[in-house]
Structure formats: C-alpha cells, structure tokens
Amino acid sequence: MKSWLWCFILLLANHGAQSLNLSCRTTTSCGGNSSDIRFPFTIRGRSSGYQGFPGFDLSCAGRNQTLLHLPNSVNLTLLSIDYESQLVHVKSPDECIARQLRDLDFASSPLKLEGSLPTHTLFECPKLSHITSSLSWVTCLGSTVFALNSGSPLNDVNLVSCTKMYDLQIPFPSKEDQSLRLSWANPRCSRCYKSKEECCALKQGPSLNAEVECSGDATRKRASPLKKGLIAGAVLGSVFIVVLLFVLYRAYRYDRREKEYRHKIEKFLDDYNALKPTRFSYADIKRITSKFGVELGRGAYGTVFKGKLSSEIQVAVKVLTSSSIDNGEDFVNEVGTMARIHHVNVVRLIGFCADGFRRALVYEYLPNDSLQKYISDGKNQTSSLGWKTLQDISLGIAKGIEYLHQGCEQRILHFDIKPHNVLLDQNFNPKISDFGLAKLCAKDQSAISMSTARGTIGYIAPEVFSRNFGNVSYKADVYSFGMLLLEMVGGRKNIDVATTAADGGGEQIYFPEWIYSLFGESREDVRFDLEEAEEEDGKIARKLAIVGLWCIQWNPVDRPPMKLVVQMLEGQGDDLKPPPNPVSSNPGGGVFRMASMVKSKPVQELEIIPEIE
Known part of the structure; x- marks a missing residue:
C-alpha cells in the first residue's frame, strides 16, 4: 500500500515538474490582415500548444475574418486585440450592433464593456411627428426605431404612437462607429506582453483566476539548479498535502452536498405549496374566521368574513351559499382559474374549502374594500x-x-x-x-x-x-x-x-x-x-x-x-x-x-x- 502511494506521489511530482516547463508556442491567426492570436485566446479546431481560457474562444470565418464567441450564441467580428492594455475591439458582422447587444450577457463572460453603462430604451415610432437631438435613430433595425438615453428629457418627445422594444444597458454606438471595446481583468498577462514576452498558464482549468507566468520568468527558473531542487521538493510536499487535502475535501464536500440537496428539496416543496392554493377543512374555516365572527359583506353568491391565518396574516373568507354551489361549476372555475394567476393587480387566492356540501374561498385581505x-x-x-x-x-x-x-x-x-x-x-x-x-x-x-x-x-x-x-x-x-x-x-x-x-x-x-x-x-x-x-x-x-x-x-x-x-x-x-x-x-x-x-x-x-x- 505504501509503495503504491509513493509511486502515485512520484507520478504526480513528475507531472507537476513537467507543468513548470511552460509551453509558450508561437502566435497564430486566421490569415490575411487579421490579428495575431495569443494566450489567453485560442482558435477552435486548431492546436495552439496551450489551453485557452473559457470565454476567449475564436473561430475563422470567410475572407480572413476572425469571430469572437460570446454567451447566448452572440458572435462578433474581431477587429483588433491590444494585449498590453487587455482590450478587444469588435463589431457586429451584420453592421447592426444594436441587434447583437440585446442578447449579450456579460455576467457569464470574462469580457466586460469598457467605460460607463448608461441605459438606452429602444422605441418603434411609425407616427413620430418630430424629433430632438436626444434621439438616436437605429436605422439597421428599421427606419422608425430610435434609442433614447434614460437621462434625456421627454418633454419634447411624443411617444403616444410609439412601442417600447427593449432596454440596453450599454454605451450606444453612433452611426459612424458600430463597434465596441471589451476588456478583461483575468488572466493578467499585460506584464508579459509589455516586456515582449509570452504569457503562459501555470495551472490549467476553468478558473479565470489561474496563475500565469511570463516565458522569461520560466527561463530564469530553469537556469537555476538550486531553484530546481527547491521547486521539486516543494512540488513533492505540495502533492502530498494536496492529496491529503483532497481526501478531506471530498469528505467535507459529500456531507455539504447532502445538506444542500435536502435544503433544495425543502425549498422546492415550500415554493410549490406557495404557488398552489391550500385546501382547508370546514373546521379550519371556522377557526380562521373565529366562528364567522366578523362579516365584511354579503352578496348573491355568498357572505365574506374576516379571518386570520396567523397573528400577522389576515384573510377574507367567502363562504358560498347553497344555491350558488348546486352544480359546483362557478367554484371549480374560480379555483382552477386563479391557481394560474400571479399578478400584483389580481387578488391572490390563498386556499379553498370543499368539505361535503360546504364551499369556501380564502383570499388575501384588502382593507379598503371595493x-x-x-x-x-x-x-x-x-x-x-x-x-x-x-x-x-x-x-x-x-x-x-x-x-x-x-x-x-x-x-x-x-x-x-x-x-x-x-x-x-x-x-x-x-x-x-x-x-x-x-x-x-x-x-x-x-x-x-x-x-x-x-x-x-x-x-x-x-x-x-x-x-x-x-x-x-x-x-x-x-x-x-x-x-x-x-x-x-x-x-x-x-x-x-x-x-x-x-x-x-x-x-x-x-x-x-x-x-x-x-x-x-x-x-x-x-x-x-x-x-x-x-x-x-x-x-x-x-x-x-x-x-x-x-x-x-x-x-x-x-x-x-x-x-x-x-x-x-x-x-x-x-x-x-x-x-x-x-x-x-x-x-x-x-x-x-x-x-x-x-x-x-x-x-x-x-x-x-x-x-x-
């Protein structure tokens, strides 16, 4: 058992030592005048000698064009990459960046918009009588579509015949410049490229916070035998500690995952019960209304009483008359319909009672009557x-x-x-x-x-x-x-x-x-x-x-x-x-x-x- 463990540790140590021999390959591109592709970017389907980071995927299109792939299947044409400033200059392939912006989700991408993020609202106004300087027409979406900055005044803008399309929380491009500039914070390779060196990953994986190192640093490390020995010893000790921590982490993770699963199931059941009406017995209705003590109103189909589910939650209980529940059609219709509805301007059905020939509906209590x-x-x-x-x-x-x-x-x-x-x-x-x-x-x-x-x-x-x-x-x-x-x-x-x-x-x-x-x-x-x-x-x-x-x-x-x-x-x-x-x-x-x-x-x-x- 001990010999097997030592073999395993030596195997990991050898793999770790090889990982220090950083592989920084030469640059590649899609041909023509397209930008050089370096780490952390990688071109799909090409062997670059290194593993690119998630969110930095590129592909080659026709006419020597390079496409940048963003979340939600948004593809933008790559114009240039500034590796020292960690900036990407892109544009829309169809020359209509506003159409692409609607689907962008930067929350799941390492690339972020450069600069402030004002909100623009797109309107379609086929009958707009006049415009002001605050309106930016988006001709690529139609001759009647314009973008309005949230900070612009609406005093001189007639929006009665307009239809709101959607909001865009980005700097809206001008007619002349249909491009965007995106930046990334991790991995931090600007130091390497400013020193005219390559940037390489020390640890590969999905994390954008993975360590990186310049190719010159790796060369200097390999030139020092003392550092090699120290690194080898550190790797062996680190691997042993990692294995031990891994075993402990797996045990901890298993226990935590079981608790999370139980919590999710309980939360789902609570949410599910909150979305569908609760069924009460007639005894529950009597308890809720304190034996029908406070009457709120009376109508052709029943009487409404005030009740309490708890010390803080008040309800209105509508007890249906026998004449209104002979066939039960209205009762079933109301319960079945209101179970589908969740809106701030529609009264919420909390529960119902169908106990023998007795029928009742339990609603949220609204103090100002009708x-x-x-x-x-x-x-x-x-x-x-x-x-x-x-x-x-x-x-x-x-x-x-x-x-x-x-x-x-x-x-x-x-x-x-x-x-x-x-x-x-x-x-x-x-x-x-x-x-x-x-x-x-x-x-x-x-x-x-x-x-x-x-x-x-x-x-x-x-x-x-x-x-x-x-x-x-x-x-x-x-x-x-x-x-x-x-x-x-x-x-x-x-x-x-x-x-x-x-x-x-x-x-x-x-x-x-x-x-x-x-x-x-x-x-x-x-x-x-x-x-x-x-x-x-x-x-x-x-x-x-x-x-x-x-x-x-x-x-x-x-x-x-x-x-x-x-x-x-x-x-x-x-x-x-x-x-x-x-x-x-x-x-x-x-x-x-x-x-x-x-x-x-x-x-x-x-x-x-x-x-x-």
Missing part, C-alpha cells in the same frame, strides 16, 4: 380619492386585465369587470377579484363559444347579448372596463341613469351618452363639475373619459386591446381624440340602451347564445 364603495349614487365620492389616485387605480386595473389576456399560458376572460369586483389594498392599489364567470381560451383564438350570456347588467358588452353585434372575444372585458372608467369619471353607477336632457324636458339620457355630451363642440375640452379642481385634474378626467368612450364602441373591432389601453392611460393624454359617439353610431343602440338600464332582470334569463360551430 371600488364600489367610492362610486355611489351621484354623490361623486370618487373625488375624495383624488383624480391622481383614480388614474393610478384605472391604470392598475388595465394592467391586471392585460395580464389576464396576454400574461398567462391561456387567455383568461373575466366577463364580470365592475367596481364591486375591484378591491383596494392599504395603499389603494387595485386588485381584480371574483373569477366565477371567467372563461379560458387560446391566445390566438379570435372568438369563443358561449351557451349563456354572463356578467352584470350595465357592464355586459353588446355582443354578449346578441351575435348581431359580433362574436364574443376578449373585447368583452374591454367594454366592461370602459363602462367602469365612465363610472369613475361620472361618479355614479351607470345603471342608475337619472340624468335628464339639457333642455329640461325630463327625458332620461343613456349614461355614456351623457358623458359624451360633456365634451364641447370642438371635442377638445370637456365640461365636468370640477369647481375646486386644478387644471391637472381636468386633464386626468378628460383622459379617463376618452379612453372609456373608446372602450365601449359597439363594434368590438373598434375597441382597443388592453395593451393599447395601458399605453393610453400611461401617456399624458394631450393627443387623445374622442371617438365617434358610441350610441348614435349604432343603429340598434336604442334596443341595447333599454337593456342597459334594466335593473331587475337577472342575467340568467337572457336569450341563449348558440355555440360557435
């Missing part, structure tokens, strides 16, 4: 929130609906967007709730099949009533959101149409038509009852009204998708134009106007809509 609380019977209590808060609430709702339509694997149609189903947290951030009527469909599906109309009177899109207005699609939620916006602006429920004609004749006016009538003849101003409001509040009211009127156009094709609605709400609103009157432009508007003002007729009694074949 938006309905702030829209009441013409008293205009929405003004108590402030128009800036109303704008933030409308934008949050729009982002939540956009997520349902585009952010999930399948498109989720809510079909019951209304103030009562918009809850507000302690900071008045809106969260969409109540997915009992929701329906799933593919993102590329232009129309969906429905056997019955669903929703709440006053918010139901016309095509949900009758196919004469078009097929049912995600535009139904856009219509409901538009009616909600008009309620926020008008400060009253749209089904409580108590507004009379301006001539005092006592004729009732359809609520959206009343909103539309507030705009002046020029359609540029809007006359809301904002006696004490500031000019900025009037702009917000005008913007919300215009967006709402666009959303309730009778033809679903004329309604904007929620992505465009979000952009309209995020903009200043100065360039928004009121749409055509959604009532007068519809030949059947009178019929639907009457249906919108009906309060007592339940939605289940509406005419059946045939399935799409």
Whole structure:
C-alpha cells in the first residue's frame, strides 16, 4: 500500500515538474490582415500548444475574418486585440450592433464593456411627428426605431404612437462607429506582453483566476539548479498535502452536498405549496374566521368574513351559499382559474374549502374594500380619492386585465369587470377579484363559444347579448372596463341613469351618452363639475373619459386591446381624440340602451347564445 502511494506521489511530482516547463508556442491567426492570436485566446479546431481560457474562444470565418464567441450564441467580428492594455475591439458582422447587444450577457463572460453603462430604451415610432437631438435613430433595425438615453428629457418627445422594444444597458454606438471595446481583468498577462514576452498558464482549468507566468520568468527558473531542487521538493510536499487535502475535501464536500440537496428539496416543496392554493377543512374555516365572527359583506353568491391565518396574516373568507354551489361549476372555475394567476393587480387566492356540501374561498385581505364603495349614487365620492389616485387605480386595473389576456399560458376572460369586483389594498392599489364567470381560451383564438350570456347588467358588452353585434372575444372585458372608467369619471353607477336632457324636458339620457355630451363642440375640452379642481385634474378626467368612450364602441373591432389601453392611460393624454359617439353610431343602440338600464332582470334569463360551430 505504501509503495503504491509513493509511486502515485512520484507520478504526480513528475507531472507537476513537467507543468513548470511552460509551453509558450508561437502566435497564430486566421490569415490575411487579421490579428495575431495569443494566450489567453485560442482558435477552435486548431492546436495552439496551450489551453485557452473559457470565454476567449475564436473561430475563422470567410475572407480572413476572425469571430469572437460570446454567451447566448452572440458572435462578433474581431477587429483588433491590444494585449498590453487587455482590450478587444469588435463589431457586429451584420453592421447592426444594436441587434447583437440585446442578447449579450456579460455576467457569464470574462469580457466586460469598457467605460460607463448608461441605459438606452429602444422605441418603434411609425407616427413620430418630430424629433430632438436626444434621439438616436437605429436605422439597421428599421427606419422608425430610435434609442433614447434614460437621462434625456421627454418633454419634447411624443411617444403616444410609439412601442417600447427593449432596454440596453450599454454605451450606444453612433452611426459612424458600430463597434465596441471589451476588456478583461483575468488572466493578467499585460506584464508579459509589455516586456515582449509570452504569457503562459501555470495551472490549467476553468478558473479565470489561474496563475500565469511570463516565458522569461520560466527561463530564469530553469537556469537555476538550486531553484530546481527547491521547486521539486516543494512540488513533492505540495502533492502530498494536496492529496491529503483532497481526501478531506471530498469528505467535507459529500456531507455539504447532502445538506444542500435536502435544503433544495425543502425549498422546492415550500415554493410549490406557495404557488398552489391550500385546501382547508370546514373546521379550519371556522377557526380562521373565529366562528364567522366578523362579516365584511354579503352578496348573491355568498357572505365574506374576516379571518386570520396567523397573528400577522389576515384573510377574507367567502363562504358560498347553497344555491350558488348546486352544480359546483362557478367554484371549480374560480379555483382552477386563479391557481394560474400571479399578478400584483389580481387578488391572490390563498386556499379553498370543499368539505361535503360546504364551499369556501380564502383570499388575501384588502382593507379598503371595493371600488364600489367610492362610486355611489351621484354623490361623486370618487373625488375624495383624488383624480391622481383614480388614474393610478384605472391604470392598475388595465394592467391586471392585460395580464389576464396576454400574461398567462391561456387567455383568461373575466366577463364580470365592475367596481364591486375591484378591491383596494392599504395603499389603494387595485386588485381584480371574483373569477366565477371567467372563461379560458387560446391566445390566438379570435372568438369563443358561449351557451349563456354572463356578467352584470350595465357592464355586459353588446355582443354578449346578441351575435348581431359580433362574436364574443376578449373585447368583452374591454367594454366592461370602459363602462367602469365612465363610472369613475361620472361618479355614479351607470345603471342608475337619472340624468335628464339639457333642455329640461325630463327625458332620461343613456349614461355614456351623457358623458359624451360633456365634451364641447370642438371635442377638445370637456365640461365636468370640477369647481375646486386644478387644471391637472381636468386633464386626468378628460383622459379617463376618452379612453372609456373608446372602450365601449359597439363594434368590438373598434375597441382597443388592453395593451393599447395601458399605453393610453400611461401617456399624458394631450393627443387623445374622442371617438365617434358610441350610441348614435349604432343603429340598434336604442334596443341595447333599454337593456342597459334594466335593473331587475337577472342575467340568467337572457336569450341563449348558440355555440360557435
């Protein structure tokens, strides 16, 4: 056993001594005027006499070109290498560095960008009316694409018709200079090349911190017999210590790896349980709600109670009535739908109870109740929130609906967007709730099949009533959101149409038509009852009204998708134009106007809509 160990040590010592005989080969290149390739760079497929470092891979292309390979399959043309300064000058092969920059990930590369890293945002603006000196056009991505520095002012830039493409945290190149300069810190070979010597690796391996030595240093070491003996003894002792440390390290590593595996499994199970709703028993529900001690509200489908999962976590528990769970369709629909949703503007389903004939849903608790609380019977209590808060609430709702339509694997149609189903947290951030009527469909599906109309009177899109207005699609939620916006602006429920004609004749006016009538003849101003409001509040009211009127156009094709609605709400609103009157432009508007003002007729009694074949 001892003889075997000594043979092994001598073998390692001989290998270690040979490793000191540094192999520094002559330079190579791809031919022509291409740069000389030296350590740490290496050309794929060529024997260079040394092992290159990871992240310094090159290859030869046509016309004597050299390509530098970076993470995420990004390939750049090599212009030159400054080994003394440890700099690489590269450009994009297609003369469009902006396209390559999008995929670059310098976190996993030893090469870094030289200089500061400002952020640029790329916009596509087919209808940009004018430009300023702060805009840099990126013609290689299209004639309508420009890059805007994050520090540049936006006062003179009209971005309403623009679409954000992506952000680039790099120094953006000019039209004349489509190149970049990259630097590397390790391995540190600048000392060798400044001394006109070659740089060689003492220790090969994947680490970028491996030791390097100049070829002149290696020559001087070989010239000293004393140093040779010292090195040989050091190598033998080092090898023995390395073997001992290796055995100890393997034992330590094995124990640590086992602990890490157990920790990862436990963390995965915790994360998995956090992503899916928890199933509670009815006894748990009684304990959570303290035997249904605090009632928060009561509706047609159940009663909501306040509860606690712990001393710090409060919840809202909706106990469904027996009439609403006869077939269990709404309950299964809501649990199945909300298990897919994770968004800041959608209420989070924490758990559910399905214990015999008892059904309950456990949600996060939102202390400021629903938006309905702030829209009441013409008293205009929405003004108590402030128009800036109303704008933030409308934008949050729009982002939540956009997520349902585009952010999930399948498109989720809510079909019951209304103030009562918009809850507000302690900071008045809106969260969409109540997915009992929701329906799933593919993102590329232009129309969906429905056997019955669903929703709440006053918010139901016309095509949900009758196919004469078009097929049912995600535009139904856009219509409901538009009616909600008009309620926020008008400060009253749209089904409580108590507004009379301006001539005092006592004729009732359809609520959206009343909103539309507030705009002046020029359609540029809007006359809301904002006696004490500031000019900025009037702009917000005008913007919300215009967006709402666009959303309730009778033809679903004329309604904007929620992505465009979000952009309209995020903009200043100065360039928004009121749409055509959604009532007068519809030949059947009178019929639907009457249906919108009906309060007592339940939605289940509406005419059946045939399935799409």
